[in-house]
Amino acid sequence: MCGIFCLLSLSSAQSEQHKFTADLLKRRGPTCCQEITANGRNVPYTCLFSAHVLHMRGPLTPQPVVDGDGNILLWNGEVFGGLPVVPEQNDCAVVSEHLSSCSEPSQVLAVLSAVRGPWAFVYYQKAADYLWFGRDFFGRRSLLWTFDAEVKALSLTSVATRSSGSECHNWQEVPASGVYRIDLKTVRECRPVSFEIYPWANDAFHPSETVGEACVPSGCSAQMNLSGLSLPSPVCPLNTSTPTPLDEEDVLTLSLDELLVNKHKLEMVNGLLDVLSEAVRVRVQSLPLLNQSNPSLTENQAAVAILFSGGIDSMILAALADHHIPAHQPIDLLNVAFKLQEPKKLSETSKKVKKPKDRATDPQRVCADPFNVPDRITGRNGVKELQGLAPGRRWNFVEINITQEELQKMRQERVCHLVHPLDTVLDDSIGCAVWFASRGVGCITEDHNQTPFISSAKVILTGIGADEQLAGYSRHRVRFQASGHQGLIQELSMELSRISSRNMGRDDRVIADHGKEARFPYLDEEVVNYLNSLPVWEKADLTQPRGVGEKLLLRLAARKLGLGQSALLPKRAMQFGSRIAKMENHHEKASDKCTRLLTG
Structure with missing residues (x-):
């Protein structure tokens, strides 16, 4: 890079x-x-x-x-x-x-x-x-x-x-x-x-x-160009077929395990896992930190990290990375949290409760921990699932805790330049969250003790592209309810058409500022080709409830990989899961111009 x-x-x-x-x-x-x-x-x-x-x-x-x-x-x-x-x-x-x-x-x-x-x-x-x-x-x-x-x-x-x-x-x-x-x-x-x-x-x-x-x-x-030349597109057109109308009685709510029994569904899941696993493989192998070009890398240092919330997108990337990175090499899971407002006052009873050593399971400490944001909770649960799947792997769950003071300082010094020329509230929230997460400076907990930790990984996998292709956002469900499958297809087509201008350049600039490289397995050309070839209702079934219907095919893939509760987590945007959106002006809209990004 x-x-x-x-x-x-x-x-x-x-x-x-x-x-x-x-x-x-x-x-x-x-x-x-x-x-x-x-x-x-x-x-x-x-x-x-x-x-x-x-x-x-x-x-x-x-x-x-x-x-x-x-x-x-x-x-x-x-x-x-x-x-x-x-x-x-x-x-x-x-x-x-x-x-x-x-x-x-x-x-x-x-x-x-x-x-x-x-x-x-x-x-x-x-x-x-x-x-x-x-x-x-x-x-x-x-x-x-x-x-x-x-x-x-x-x-x-x-x-x-x-x-x-x-x-x-x-x-x-x-x-x-x-x-x-x-x-x-x-x-x-x-x-x-x-x-x-x-x-x-x-x-x-x-x-x-x-x-x-x-x-x-x-x-x-x-x-x-006057010659009429063009570049062949690397991906096939989006499948625009729509299903035949179903009688109301035919719409059934089935569990992921029940759906996996269906041979047709299983074939599609296997097809997705094949292309996605290969996309992860080529992105985590042939790295200088895995060979003699960096002899200073120790057995506890990782070459690959994942932006990790414990949600389905990052959990699948972690599970597949485990298949392709030698078992003795660690994988860093980068989990960012922005400090919640201090609780007004703890009750006298709460003050007298003795805190046990395990801060992760102590309900009183969890309640009082200002960094115990939703993505931190699901991240801790997610790493436990991964440890169950791959107990021989060292999973470095890096807790990256950011105060308002540090956020404001680094936004003005660095992030405002990296997000530029984008300038919305959403760009500010996502840009800052990704910058701090990819920096990889935090702590890890071992034997109930926290120690400072800096990720050594030069490659960072991100889950961007999954929601855009598999109807993961709430706006997809709104569009489906208003306009059916035809409207959903139009929405998904628009998602990929604008991903370059809304997300990709910004995320590349923000992550690369640390001398690290962002890699996007869900946007691998073969992954996109495979998903584009499938009818929309096979990828997402928005007649099913949240936590099942959106990104249905990916949830089935997660179950096939052996993942548990993480396969059923509803989508939660990074700016809300990390709580950066709650740190400053609560009344802004995501599309508003962000005055905090302006330089003096």
Whole structure:
């Protein structure tokens, strides 16, 4: 993974953008960094390429990568399939090699569309004077852009500082609607920078009309490429079939175990577990912390962590990770809690009760513990289930406790820049919660004693994508009740169409700030393909009660894996489960602009 930056300058004036982003980029890639400049031969432009690398796979490959013909690649991604990458290879070097053989736009598109995994890239084709850039289909890696009209410079970066006053720049996320190309032979200081768009083909998730003038930086223009080329979509269309109406008497409430007896259901569950297990496998293996590149890693330190609430999404990731990580290696379960308001006053009777040693089971201590938020309770229960499934594994349940003072301090120092350019109350809540959780600084409890703990994991698995595909949110049930299966299908289609702009770039920026890499098994292309192929009522049955009907197929998979009560937990959003939403202004709406994210 990397922090990448490219500055295209069309005048001799100096842009300050690189100076503003350098510290944030360095945090993303602490392993190594370097810069390269390319100048137009007969065209007045200069391109500065800079990369900060977090070494994750294969031999260390500093970036930018320059091939024998002078082509330059900035690659922030992981190849989990599509292009052959063996453990002894670095995927950036492999992508560079494939792109080096491309002379036509169709060949570049073929390489990019073949990659299975997250990516954001910038690629300079020297001989043709082309600059390519873009993000993967789901936008799983961040890429921002802005144009400085005063110095005639276009900036592309993984992350940018939120600023105010004269230093304020209108950063936007590069839409994940395709890839973009600038013909540098046509750029002139007196003209707007023009992008050619190469969209994803036959793509209902990213309609081409969403890439309009409002999505490109001020001072630039965009148009569809005149050749009509596109990238083949990596996922199949969503199954839009609807069931035949059932008589009321046919709607039965069945337990998960009763449903698993059904052969048809069991086949679908096995199909989901096959693709999801493979998605987890490729994301937890071939890591530098699991080989000789980091000999300082001890037997008690983990290479992989999971954002962990004890809910079904994170429980399944943990159970599957256990299948693919050697049993002697620990797995960190990162559980964040924001301090509840102090209880007004404990009764005199309560004060006299002697506290037993076990703080987790003492009802009086649990009541008085200001960090005993819902996700902490389900997290503790979840780790007990995992210990029952894999008693030989060391599960580091990391309790990450955050006070209001620390939240306010780190929001202003760091998180406000990482969430930017997103700016809603929801972005603030989720961004802060994920930042503190992925930092992994907390404590673990052993033999009734708490000891400080810092997670060593450089890979963090998150459950994002499960709710969006399997109707896990309460709004899905509301839409189903109002518009039936047809309305639910439309809602789920919209979920994937906006996940790149609502979630993915933000979460990548927030997690990567710790020099760690976010990986999203539920958004693996084969997982999405499998779920898209199924009728909606097989994935979720919203005629069933909460805790059963939503994400039904995933709940059945959890039972098949041997999970217990966690398979029946209703959805609880992170901002509520961690109680960050209750810490400050209780009367805000999630879509409101968040004034707390503003810098001075």
